[in-house]
Amino acid sequence: MSLIPYIDHEHPVTGVTNAKFGIWLFLASEVMLFGALFSTYIILRTGATVWPHGYEVLNIPMGTLNTAILITSSVTIVLAWAALKMRQLPKFKLYMGLTCLLSLIFLVIKYFEYAAKFHHGYYPATNTYFAIYFVITGLHGLHIIGGIVVNAYLLGPGSKMYATEPERFTGRVECAGLYWHFVDLVWIFVFPILYLL
């Protein structure tokens, strides 16, 4: 596979590596995926006779905290990448570890939110508000889990690549970072739409 070019250096015309181009294309498809769900939300809400305000039903402090946590994890992952660019592996591990930790805390808070809803008898089947709430946050949560798996891999066994191919490993972390920023981006829209409006 050494015959495949532009793995660890950029294409002269497009200015990107294969992986970076690939991840942006994948993110494009994710925009369309979440877009369909946002479209569904608008249709269901405008067609409904009653629809609660987010702040009447959901826990704003928890949601705000989760937003802050996710934004922070976005910063830590870009700092992890920057550390690799400066060839500082221990710093990379620190920041990537923080990213994974923050993401897990996000999920824990989400768990408490869901548990509270179930405890009060609110399920996806209850009404269309909860249906779309659980699907959007649930799908977003699945994307978080996927991201944690990838980031944990890069933190752990994947980081062995740094010793032999630092450039390629940095590229991998950058791509993982792009995915993670996108997950953060989706939440930046999900939070006000579901919680505050």
Add this chain to the structure above:
Amino acid sequence: MSASHGHAASHDEQIKHTLEHWAHEPFWKKYIFSIDHKVIGLQYAICSMVFLLIGFGMMLLMRWQLAYPNQPLPLIGGILGESLFPGGVMSPDTYNQLGAMHGTIMIFLGVVPLSVGGFGNYLLPIQVGAHDMAFPKLNMASFWVFFIGGMIMMFSFLAPGGAAASGWTSYPPLSVTAQNAQSYWLVGMVFLITSSLLGSVNTIVTAIQLRVRGLSFMRWPVLVWAQVITAFLLLLAFPPLEAAGVLQLMDRLAGTSFFMPSGLVVSGEVLQVSGGGNPILWQHLFWFLAHPEVYVLILPAVGIVGEIIATNTRKPLYGYRTLVYSMLFLGFTSFIVWAHHMFMTGMGTTLSSFFQATTMIISIPSVIVLTTYLLTLWGASIRYTVPMLFALAFLPMFAIGGLTGLPLGLTASDIHLHDTYYVIGHFHYVVAPGTLFALMAGVYHWYPKVTGRMFNETLGKIHFWGSIVSINFIFMPMLLMGMMGVSRRLYDQTVYAHGAAGQSYNLVMSWGAWALAIFQIPFIWNLIVSLKKGKVVTEENPWGGTTLEWATPTPPPHTNFLHEVEVFRDPYQYSPNRNLLPQFVKE
């Protein structure tokens, strides 16, 4: 994985080294869980051709019920069991299952995997001068995800209640309330969509990043353009259906009401759901994909036909740039015509006028594509090989398919024709004697390169003539029956007076279908037997092509090329004096 450090191996040395390494790989790594795009392409091609045969078989069964309503199916009716065929007669529910799965299998397990997974995977890297796809492991993953999706679809027949039976379009509320394997269908679709998305990323990155020196965009073979545009369609149009599939799954399994309206009464009882949902939402999300999907079905076929016509007219393709811009425009516009499938859902005139207009506009690039191909034929010395016969037949067949789309795109006539056999005739003309013929042309055309053997010319000609005649007997009457007002998806149309009046067409169509089936036997025989008995082909360029796949050894080795290649000119450069000037030959 990447180049060894410290010693600057020349490109040719790296090729040798890779070939040596590959030769020592175990069988399962070379042919089963293979990362070689050619092996993956063949896996897709063989799987999809088996699925095409299965989907075709389902239709052959349905055609018995249509030609001889409520009569027991000889032999086969008994074998398939009492639950599906009580007393040897196909039950209405069996008919619906076969109908829904025929459409699903042909589109998602047959045509798209063959044209994109098969032809795309095998040819695209070679046509851009690459040694493999940009992401070989991802490529392997997309095949196996497709395979799992296919198995889920096939095994859904064994689920309680039988396979999905709400049409390939799966409209709620029927699809949500159906007590059958509709959920398997939805899960299967998620797998198939995921496979498509991964494959699309590979296609786009490979074509743009890995193209060899000298291969600018406007020197891409038309098949590469077609595959890249198709990949963008799949990448951006499929996710809304994936989302919708999850929503429908939630409606079926978690009791949500995304698509279930309030106060729905089923079998005399009010449905116990929260309500507040919208069935039309499903239709919008579904057709947002499914319209670009039909251009996914046609574009690679258009690309294949272009390659074959250029090679067998030995002329530059007329209007290459026009062709490329038309395909780009077609791809983009395909995203804003979808609601022409929904004219009868009660939309207002402003909305239907908009979609009518865009639908009329999108017919223009299709006509341009056909015209450039026809003008290529003008004044050409045509070599009537078997692939060329199929490629030539594609042109009028696609034209009929396209023209019959116009009355459907015009709202006034669509009122009468929507959901009738006219629609079935229209889309089958485009996909069956259209795309499938183009794909068969492609199979014949690249068979010598892929296998190193030549197919049997006579069997090929029998296959062609039998198919082109019988296929028209199947689909032409559908247009007539549709205009008589006969609805689609009917188990027994003779219960209606206008249906009974058209029943004689069904006899013609069914015998045409069974004849078409018989004429596929020489095709299957030819493909398999020629592997051993066909004349050995060792030359790199048996047809006299100009694109990069004709620069590889026959069959291509693991690295595709044995030396670094470069592109020096546009494709399809034939001339009276020089005869043949391939892209990869210096001068």
Add this chain to the structure above:
Amino acid sequence: MSSHDSPEEIKKAVKLYIGIFVALLFLTLVTVGVSYIHLSVGKAVALALFVASIKASLVALFFMHLKDERKIIYATIGLTGVLFVFLMSISMYL
């Protein structure tokens, strides 16, 4: 960011990332604070989406290095953006 950034440039970028981080936290508080005012539906939606778009742009341009990317990425995003608008237009029809 090209692969040829010097350590000094990276250090400057790190300072920028921290700055963007602070801005994002601040904007989050603004969004939450505004929601307590209970504006009319139209105004509330417009303001919420406006602030969210600014935050999203900050993440995209700086954390995702979009500011420094070339045409091919912008073309991909641009095409996706247009199609996203078509997709969202579904919500206008029902």
